[in-house]
Amino acid sequence: MTSSRIVLLAAAVGMAVPVIAFAQSKAPAKSQKVVSQQVKRGEYLVTISGCNDCHTPLKMGPSGPEPDMSRMLSGHPEDMQLPPAPGPTGPWIGHAAATLTAWAGPWGVSYTANLTPDPETGVLRDFTEQQFIQAMRTGKHQGQGRPILPPMPWPWFAKMTDQDLKAIYAYLRQIPPIRNKVPDPIIATQ
């Protein structure tokens, strides 16, 4: 190879490296931007849809009950022991614990799920994005399994678009994980 060809090759490589590096640096940035927008959309939807109302325990603050954001979306606290729920009587068909994370009614007693991405206690740990969407559409665990109990208002979430449900899933998968093993529900005997 002549010296002129070597110089030409070196110049080509010298020009190509920064161009490729620049392109690679831009690609993830764009992808991250899309993900970030999706997560922000999910945060917005979770906030306005009232998910925190039941999945974040209430604590008593100076002005009355307020959501305990240190346990954001972690469901019914595992260390909260409750006495047996009163049975449904007359028009007072349901009862709620002070945290709004435990609910009793004709179906039995249900405890709100830990929606954080804790690998051992988060309810979504085995959910794919598609299963999350199907769960909201059908009211069934992972879209095909056991029923999601009241008062989870899944029939309204079922009306959301796929894009909105994907955004909620993306947001829930990146919030701070909180280890909290929610008790099993109690099914009313007939």
Added chain:
Amino acid sequence: MDGAGVPAQWDVRKARAGHWALIVGVAFAVMALLGGAAFARRPLVRPAPELLQETGLYADFGRHQVDPRHLEFSPQYPLWSDGAVKKRWISLPANTAVNGSNPDAWTFPVGTRFWKEFSFAGRRIETRFMELQGDGTWLYATYAWNDDQTEARRVSERGKPKAFDFGGGRSHFIPSLNDCKSCHQGHPAEVLGFSALQLSPARDPNAIHGEPAPGVDLNYLVGKKLLKRFPKALIEKPPVIGAATPVERTVLGYLHGNCGHCHNDAGSLKNLGLSVRHGQGRARSGAERAFATAVGQPVKGHVPGLAPEAKLRIEAQHPERSVLLQRMSSRNPIVQMPPVASVVPDEEAIRLVTQWIRDLDPPVPPAEASGKAAQRK
């Protein structure tokens, strides 16, 4: 006739021919326009009819005479439906056939219809209906029969409770649309019960709740050219679950028919890693896959309501500690399997699965297993 008259006659004939050509042409154009307009108006997707007879099942609804053009069939491993007596029919559009090139997921021509009739105590209670629509999706509907069996009306998408009283506070629930889809959409095939293994002429004589075959099997379908591009090898050697014993064949067949539509390697629950659906053309490997993903395998995640000692899907020789058996024996809504469409446990299946688990070989200790692996090397 003189010479001058010939061209004149020729002109008249030409004029008449042109006239007729014009009429025929206009007629064709009108037909094409009307046909095109009708086709354009024909919806790809339509709502299910309000009454069962409007789906085309019957030739004479008053006498409950099914249209003889429909094919009655019976899967060899039927789904447990709380003891219902079931009848099933398929209708293919004229001059069409099922595409069997993928023996694990047949594809059906647009317009294919299925019906499944459920009877308890000698009375029709409900008939389920599926039709493949122009957009490639299946239409689902359920029809509830009235007490005097003179009408079957479509039920709401939310289903219908208390359709038949079993006693003891239990009753038959006509499934909701979500219930239908949760099972049928658990595998790309979407049609359950009309498949290669289920219609194999080599039927399992011991199948739990097995029904007599009405004659529509793989041989019939291929012979009548209603099933095309189906692998010849599976006609020459019909699908059979490769199992060590007849009991094992029957148990694995039961799990295929009752659990495999959700628990398989191709559907949305594949991430659970439990596959009891048997692929065709490699039936024996299908049995091995069921073993590999169920026997000795820990339950993934937490299942509420289970005994604390139950940690494996199937624990060889210990049916009392096998989650699969616990869940199929339960009718607690958050524990039971299948999760929908049954309020009465299948006692016959529970007995056989219990026996099979008890007779399974004990697990090989890890040290011995690694030694054997080393020996094989």
